[in-house]
Amino acid sequence: MEAAPLLQVNNIEVVYNDVILVLRGLSLTVPQGKIVALLGANGAGKSTTLKAISGLLRTEEGEVTRGEIRFGGERIDGIDPHLIVRRGIFQVMEGRRIIADMTCLENLRLGAFTRSDGEVKSDIERVYGYFPRLRERTGLAGYLSGGEQQMLAIGRALMARPKLILMDEPSMGLSPLLVKEVFGIIRRLNEELGITILLVEQNARMALSVASYAYVMEQGKVVLDGTAEALANNEDVKEFYLGGHGAERKSFKNLKSYKRRKRWL
Amino acid sequence: MDWTLLLQLTLNGLIVGALYGVVAMSFVLIYKASQVVNFAQGEFLLVGAWVCWWMLTEWQLPFWAGFLLTLAFMTLFGMILQVVVLRPLIGEPVISVIMATIGLGIFFQALMKWIFGVFAKPFPPIFSTERVNLLGLEVQTVYLMSLGISVLIMAGFAWFFTASKHGLAMRATAFDQQVAQSLGISVPKVFAMSWAISAVVSAVAGVVVGVVNGVSSALSFYGIKVFPAVILGGLDSVIGAVLGGLIVGVLENWAQYLDAEWLNWGNMVTIAPFYALIIILLIKPYGLFGTKNIERV
Numbered sequence: 001m002e003a004a005p006l007l008q009v010n011n012i013e014v015v016y017n018d019v020i021l022v023l024r025g026l027s028l029t030v031p032q033g034k035i036v037a038l039l040g041a042n043g044a045g046k047s048t049t050l051k052a053i054s055g056l057l058r059t060e061e062g063e064v065t066r067g068e069i070r071f072g073g074e075r076i077d078g079i080d081p082h083l084i085v086r087r088g089i090f091q092v093m094e095g096r097r098i099i100a101d102m103t104c105l106e107n108l109r110l111g112a113f114t115r116s117d118g119e120v121k122s123d124i125e126r127v128y129g130y131f132p133r134l135r136e137r138t139g140l141a142g143y144l145s146g147g148e149q150q151m152l153a154i155g156r157a158l159m160a161r162p163k164l165i166l167m168d169e170p171s172m173g174l175s176p177l178l179v180k181e182v183f184g185i186i187r188r189l190n191e192e193l194g195i196t197i198l199l200v201e202q203n204a205r206m207a208l209s210v211a212s213y214a215y216v217m218e219q220g221k222v223v224l225d226g227t228a229e230a231l232a233n234n235e236d237v238k239e240f241y242l243g244g245h246g247a248e249r250k251s252f253k254n255l256k257s258y259k260r261r262k263r264w265l
Numbered sequence: 266m267d268w269t270l271l272l273q274l275t276l277n278g279l280i281v282g283a284l285y286g287v288v289a290m291s292f293v294l295i296y297k298a299s300q301v302v303n304f305a306q307g308e309f310l311l312v313g314a315w316v317c318w319w320m321l322t323e324w325q326l327p328f329w330a331g332f333l334l335t336l337a338f339m340t341l342f343g344m345i346l347q348v349v350v351l352r353p354l355i356g357e358p359v360i361s362v363i364m365a366t367i368g369l370g371i372f373f374q375a376l377m378k379w380i381f382g383v384f385a386k387p388f389p390p391i392f393s394t395e396r397v398n399l400l401g402l403e404v405q406t407v408y409l410m411s412l413g414i415s416v417l418i419m420a421g422f423a424w425f426f427t428a429s430k431h432g433l434a435m436r437a438t439a440f441d442q443q444v445a446q447s448l449g450i451s452v453p454k455v456f457a458m459s460w461a462i463s464a465v466v467s468a469v470a471g472v473v474v475g476v477v478n479g480v481s482s483a484l485s486f487y488g489i490k491v492f493p494a495v496i497l498g499g500l501d502s503v504i505g506a507v508l509g510g511l512i513v514g515v516l517e518n519w520a521q522y523l524d525a526e527w528l529n530w531g532n533m534v535t536i537a538p539f540y541a542l543i544i545i546l547l548i549k550p551y552g553l554f555g556t557k558n559i560e561r562v
Contacts, residue, residue, distance in 0.1 A: 059443045085449030097444045099437050110433045114449035160449065 004073050006032040006196050007053065007089075007164055012067030012077070014045070014052050014220075016060070022048045023220040025067070030164065035190050035197045037207040037228065039241055040217035046200040047094055049217070050166040053198070054091035055081035071164070086114050088163035094172065094200075096149040098156065100142025104134050107141050107152055111159030120159070127155040130185055147178040154185065164196045165189075171203045179203060183210050204241035208232045216241070267526075273402055274518040280408045282514020283415035287470045288487050289494040289506035290422055291463035297439040297501050298459035301351060301362050305370035306467060307488015308377075313339050313468020314475035314484055315377050321389055328391050332472060336465050343464030344457045351460070352453065374485055385481035411473045418466055419507055426503065435459060439501070493538040497545055499552030508553060513538040 007030040014023035023045050030036045038046050051057040052064050053071075058081065069077040076084055098107050108127055112120045128135045131151040137144055141152055150170055157165050170186065171179040187210045189195050201207035208214060208228045216224040216237065224231070231237045288306060295303045316338055320331035350369060354362050392406040399409075425432040438445040438455040445452055471484055494513045498505020520537030524530055545553070 054447065056443060056447055059446060080451070081446040082449045082451045085447070090449075091447050093444070093447055097441065097447070099440045099444065101440060102433070102436060106427070106433055106436075109430065110437055110448055113430055113434055156448070 005029045006072060007198065008070040009049070009053065010068050010070070012052060012069060013065050014048055014057065014062055015065045016062045018063075021220070022062070023052065026217070026220065026222055027067075028215050028222060028225070030196060030198050031213075033190070033194050033196055034213065035186070035199060035211045037204075037211035037214040038198065038200045038217060039204045039207060039214060039231075039237075041240075042202075044217040045220040046217055047168055048220075050091055050168050050198065050200055052077070053084075054089055054166055055079055055084045056091060056093075082114075085160060085162075088161075089166065090157045090160045090162035090164070091166040092153050092157050092168060092170065094168035096146075096153045098141045098144075098149050098152050100140065102141055103139065104137045104141050104144070104152055107156050108134075108159050111156035112161075114160055123159055123161070127158050130158070130188065131155050146173050147175070147182070150174060150178075150182055151185075154182070154189075158189070158193075158195075162195065164198065167197060167199045169200055169202060171201060171206060179206060186210055204237070205232075208242075269402070271519075271522055274522050275515060276402055276404065277408075278515035278518035279511060280412045280415075280514070281517070282511035283412055283419075283507075284470050284473060284510070285487070285490055285494045285514050286507035286510025287415050287418050288467055289491045289498065289510045290419070290503055291466040291470075292491050292495055293498075293501060293503055293506045294435075294459050294466075295463045296495075297503075298435050299347075299351070299456045300359075301366065302359075303463070304363060304366040304488070305373065306463075306491055307485035308370045308373040309339070309343075309464050309467035310471030310474065310487050311377050311480075311482065311484045312342065312373055312471070313464070314471035314480045315381050317468070317472045318386060318388060318475060318480045319381070322386075328389075335468055335472065339464040339468040340461045343461035346464070347457045347460035352456070370485070370488070374482060378482060381480075383482065385479040385483070387479040388476045391476060405477070407473070407477045411477065414469060414473055418469065422503060431455075431458065490538070493542040497542055497552055499554040502552070502554035505552055505554030512541070516541050 009026060009028045011025050011027050012023055013021065013025060015021055026045070026049060028036070028038070028049075038049060040046050048057065048062065051060070051062065053069055053076075055076070057063065064077045068075055071087060071089060076087065076089075099110065102110070105124070108124050109120065112123065133148060134151060134155060137148060141149065144152060154170065167186070170182050174182065183206050186197060186199070190197055199207055199211060208231060211228045214225065214228050214231045215222045216231070224234070224237070226234070232242070288310065291309070292303060292306045295301055313335055317331055317335040320326050320334055321328065324331070326334070346369070350365060351362070354365055392410070394406055396403050396405050397409065426436060434445065434450045435455050435458070437448060437450060438452055442452050445455070470487065474484055474487065490513060494509035495506050496509070497512060498507070498509030516537050517534050520533040524533035
């Protein structure tokens with residue numbers, strides 16, 4: 001029997017404002033040292049899943065009402081988000097969410113808030129090693145470009161020395177070239193630092209290229225999962241998430257069959 | 266014109282203004298961190314000064330010991346106030362929170378009168394020399410101490426907010442509470458800490474004023490003086506609060522000069538800062554240093 005996975009989400013249900021059921025029996029597993037991607041259309045519940053794990057759900061009137069989340073074997077659902085960070089899970093939220101009225105350096109130092117060892121300085125250097133252009137930016141972080149802000153957000157996560165990073169759409173609003181750069185760095189973080197990553201992405205092609213395993217979500221459930229390769233070659237995934245891949249364009253005549261072919265629904 | 270008097274008044278203004286600045290900073294601290302407009306700020310001075318006075322006169326403690334004990338007491342005071350009174354109000358309408366702080370102000374005002382009486386009571390003298398000569402100007406030693414302490418507190422704030430991780434955490438909480446939590450910051454702790462620091466700093470100002478003028482309920486008047494200072498500087502700017510305080514202090518004294526020399530209207534001291542406030546807000550609605558949102562285009 002292999003070792004228990006780092007993160008295990010078992011059959012959870014998430015309700016917002018006591019009424020709105022967003023996740024209905026979602027399960028997923030993130031093994032130690034791997035990159036796992038979570039794909040799906042808008043509103044499928046991907047971000048909610050990440051927030052359920054990081055505990056930030058509770059800041060938005062959301063609640064895990066059923067199921068359990070285990071991190072390193074211990075239950076973490078229902079724990080305050082700041083304590084979950086201390087256990088080693090760090091969420092890089094959608095839209096970067098850096099502190100605009102602080103400098104780059106202050107943002108990075110804030111990432112190390114939960115730590116009290118004396119190695120913050122060397123860790124900042126390490127972040128600069130991954131993102132050299134951050135070193136030159138001395139002004140307020142709010143004036144950084146979108147790509148730089150994303151790098152800062154990832155760098156800030158590194159400063160906490162997490163075991164698991166939850167990344168919510170790191171490609172959002174970035175140019176294709178920058179997306180490539182950011183994903184290259186995500187892969188390096190995983191390979192060089194051994195950080196486990198759970199990645200939520202709209203850019204399925206990119207996500208599948210770095211991930212080893214992936215889940216596809218629809219309406220609050222996992223409808224398909226498999227290794228990244230298997231999913232990349234899956235006809236449905238190709239059709240719905242990777243776009244007309246080399247094949248001839250769908251004509252509008254066939255549009256009706258579109259719905260029918262999502263055979264997992 | 267009497268230049269020496271004007272200079273003397275300006276200096277007095279700066280000294281008093283620095284104190285206003287200190288109180289304004291502690292007001293801004295609470296506002297920034299926990300979005301509470303604290304109408305009981307002046308009562309923090311009052312409580313701090315009375316507690317210190319009590320320790321010095323009743324317990325006969327030496328000044329430094331009484332002072333440190335007061336600070337310890339105020340730390341607890343601020344924290345308990347936040348946890349007991351204001352934490353349950355999180356998420357309630359702004360007006361409810363404001364009413365609660367006004368209530369707190371009235372409560373402590375009355376409590377202090379009840380315990381310590383309505384008459385001003387002097388601190389035991391702390392310095393042996395009453396006044397010193399500074400560049401030809403007569404300055405009371407306590408005023409110098411007051412200025413020194415104000416500058417020290419301001420430097421402390423500057424250090425706290427740029428170099429210490431808890432200061433950074435406080436700024437992060439002010440910016441976005443959800444982000445702060447995602448960084449591992451406990452928002453309730455930050456709130457309690459901001460109230461504790463604010464109470465301590467206000468108490469220091471209270472003790473200083475008490476040493477200069479004696480302790481009486483007039484101390485809570487500083488809480489009102491803070492408003493022109495804070496709004497002048499921009500509600501959420503610490504530097505603005507300091508500058509606003511200095512401006513208000515100097516303006517007061519100049520107005521007094523103007524009044525005594527020519528106008529003879531009386532009472533300009535109290536009103537002048539508010540006139541200036543109105544004019545500045547007409548020109549700069551966010552105050553001198555209010556936050557303008559950074560927006561990338």
